[in-house]
Amino acid sequence: MGKFRFNYRSELLNRYVDVSVVYPTDGYRLPPSDRPVNRTHNGPAASDAFEWRPGMRFQTVYLIHGGGDDDTLPFRYTNVERYAEENRVMLVAPDIANSFGLDTSYGKRYSTYITQELPVLIRSLFPSSPAREDNFLVGYAMGGNAVLGNALLHPENYAVCVDLSGGIGWTPRTEMLKQEIDSDHFQHFPVFVNSFGPSSELEGSDHDLAAVIRRGQAAGVEFPKLYMVCGSREFIRERVEGDVKALRELGVEVEYELAEGYDHNFDMWDVYLRKTLSEYLPLKREIL
């Protein structure tokens, strides 16, 4: 693969930020040229390879890390870079800094960053296809809720959304979230409370997923195809399955998979990121 960590000053976040990116470059070769090129001894056969050419574009997965992690962790603790190579897809992993993927109440606007600034930037500076059918949103743990909320809030951006083990943050159960915000447990977790803001202001806001869904339905939008996965041993299983049920009751289709025997850790996410790329997402695995 090709890999890099892009560092630039974000307009919306008003500071320099990091974005980890990988390209599926291993199968590419130089085009034949007039000047003879002594190719290396063990590259792929010409017939199996793509050729570099200006204007080429990749399908793109936006990959959102879990709580406490940053953009580098998915690549260090899973083999997702290899799985992207196997499926010829580009990965874009921003850093969301324990924000739950929200436009936080204390002023850092990660939702707008992920869904508006980042796609414009990525399509302008890197070879990412802009078509909705080529763009996907995938997250694990805290990043699972972040992708669930942002996919429903900006359904026009993404063909498919995959929420792996998302058990903290955005939920379609508004009353439960209000209770969480006011609970003793979360009052000792100030970045949670200060990201969502006061429970009294939740209803109808973009942090209230039930309201977001109803607004989308009223406007006739097509939501991205939605996958949710939880390990059978995860401590958040009840929360995830309650969210699946609530989404369905709200009329949102969800493919739910219980990952038998798995717990809330990177052994699970390594296996399910591979499955996400090889099975859940409708990847083309060819040059665009």
Next chain:
Amino acid sequence: MGKFRFNYRSELLNRYVDVSVVYPTDGYRLPPSDRPVNRTHNGPAASDAFEWRPGMRFQTVYLIHGGGDDDTLPFRYTNVERYAEENRVMLVAPDIANSFGLDTSYGKRYSTYITQELPVLIRSLFPSSPAREDNFLVGYAMGGNAVLGNALLHPENYAVCVDLSGGIGWTPRTEMLKQEIDSDHFQHFPVFVNSFGPSSELEGSDHDLAAVIRRGQAAGVEFPKLYMVCGSREFIRERVEGDVKALRELGVEVEYELAEGYDHNFDMWDVYLRKTLSEYLPLKREIL
């Protein structure tokens, strides 16, 4: 600026390599959009800014480091990233691993890598303009000779070449280089001798710059505009000025500047990389 270090498996070098890249992104803003975007409080005024858009392209300087350095050094020991921002140009710095920019005799082919693989890759994966008038080759110290030789060997690629303080490697003086290869001094510097190969095989090869120039002239090619600079205190001044004289005798036009008071170090290259971007190169400083 936007900055990253791209790591990928090079086809020609047959291994993973690093390329440092910077984009002039500070003056860019998101385009206006339907969904209102609460812009940050202190971005540039809309009238002063460019907008991100798919298909945008930058003029591109390929920047070659000195002996003992790698692709990261120009950015650490000079402020060239800031100067690139001031001049709205993209920089691409490969790692040439003490190879003198040659297709070395021991089998690592850095000349072909720099002049054939890298431009195809950069234009395919990043927003770099492919037009000759938008592409430039700049190097310091060992990288100065590397750009001199590669610009003359592949004149179709580059509009301008700037050689700062290049005092080791490619030279238009064939006999002198043969003596260098066979000298006691360089016999204790095996990567030099093993990069050029035996002096007996020099004449007429791509390592023989006089031969390269005559072949180009015979074929009627237009060489890139060539700048050479040397500090008045540099220990290699005689070598550089001898090369300038020899190039002119061979009919190659060179703009030569003596940098009064400067020595062979990064204080000089910081100042002259700024001058290269702000004065020597015909940069457009606008969106392409």
Next chain:
Amino acid sequence: MGKFRFNYRSELLNRYVDVSVVYPTDGYRLPPSDRPVNRTHNGPAASDAFEWRPGMRFQTVYLIHGGGDDDTLPFRYTNVERYAEENRVMLVAPDIANSFGLDTSYGKRYSTYITQELPVLIRSLFPSSPAREDNFLVGYAMGGNAVLGNALLHPENYAVCVDLSGGIGWTPRTEMLKQEIDSDHFQHFPVFVNSFGPSSELEGSDHDLAAVIRRGQAAGVEFPKLYMVCGSREFIRERVEGDVKALRELGVEVEYELAEGYDHNFDMWDVYLRKTLSEYLPLKREIL
């Protein structure tokens, strides 16, 4: 120099963070050994060089970036890495994420991170001298106020503090800061207001520098030697000079330098970071 960006999970910030570090390694050589070592042709003479040895320690400068920047910017937009080499000092640059160096009111505790976690970590994992006389705190722009406040809050940590162009954040003028918090200007800059918290809770808190100073004086602490610098053309000059005056009225000694002709930008900070390392700080420039 040796350089790296350390990424680890901070206990206090509860997430993975980046810290940029440079070592002054260019003058070091391997020790002589039994097995003959064919040294490279152009290293420093043995008499000029230090030798690597387990247990060696560097003096250490904690370097805090400005608003909108991160830990990588000082190294990209100034040549401070070279100046550290010239002065044989290690640099440690954390990322403070537009926090003003505060234990923010929304729950991210950058002051405690910088002054308590980071020194313990750096001295445990890297060769940094723990002695107060070997530790320094330096910042520019927003980082200038961050170092001013943290040096007065944790005077036992640092021998000297240098505040370059600090015009936003911690100030000894409590009433002025309360007015800033409540002003129209900053009400449109939510991360400022939400970092300091309500003006009504400022007095006597760790965000109230006058109170911090009085507490320190009452406890008989010795404050670090304090330098403040401002460019004559900086838009924040009045703010800086007012802070200098207020500090002196509170009985805190400050060396103040007006940088004639300089503005609030990296041309100034490049020059004054060099001066900081070569003149302001009492660096030993020898092996510890």
Next chain:
Amino acid sequence: MGKFRFNYRSELLNRYVDVSVVYPTDGYRLPPSDRPVNRTHNGPAASDAFEWRPGMRFQTVYLIHGGGDDDTLPFRYTNVERYAEENRVMLVAPDIANSFGLDTSYGKRYSTYITQELPVLIRSLFPSSPAREDNFLVGYAMGGNAVLGNALLHPENYAVCVDLSGGIGWTPRTEMLKQEIDSDHFQHFPVFVNSFGPSSELEGSDHDLAAVIRRGQAAGVEFPKLYMVCGSREFIRERVEGDVKALRELGVEVEYELAEGYDHNFDMWDVYLRKTLSEYLPLKREIL
């Protein structure tokens, strides 16, 4: 984990190089301090955690990548960073640039770099235990042969050596290697031929492993405990098993494991790097 890529100017390689390093830092906490520290909500319980303290040291695995890879690949294509955390060991991965771990005949001296410069540097600049019992050498593919040769050439450095899938480079079968060097196949692979040098100069040199072993035996040295592993489907299986046989005939003890069902790729190395850290190496998994 803590992770970084250290970039510095190597004395022996005479240029800037990269070394990837990981620390097992996740289980560490700040020590209790006078000033009350409001710990994060979900760190490990004090009783389960180690505390940061100056002078702490880690056991250290030197990890050598395969042909065509660099120091970053083991961390991208396997989860070895996680396995190092599970086993509380530090990893140090240098870049060996398709050199087979040799002091190459064209002048780049990777064997001396890996076995002499790197350990001195790592123990001076990072918290690595210098005791032989705490140091290990592990490699895969081309890196497998590199660790085999260097462990036998410098047995005093390492307690254990693990060669996973090493099928190109150093071998105890001198005649076979001479034939390889002169073969059509490798004459088209110039970095191989130019690394080993002419077959006529092989015997008795450090590139001749049988000679290295006999010299060591004559001097009465204790070789590191040696593990070799090959997948049952690897195309190099015959080469590996021939080497195992030849080593045993020379009197060198080898633990050989056939990895049933595995091929020459990262699915194998991910599993066997985990096994290396959790089973083969005598790791202490405690604070030193």
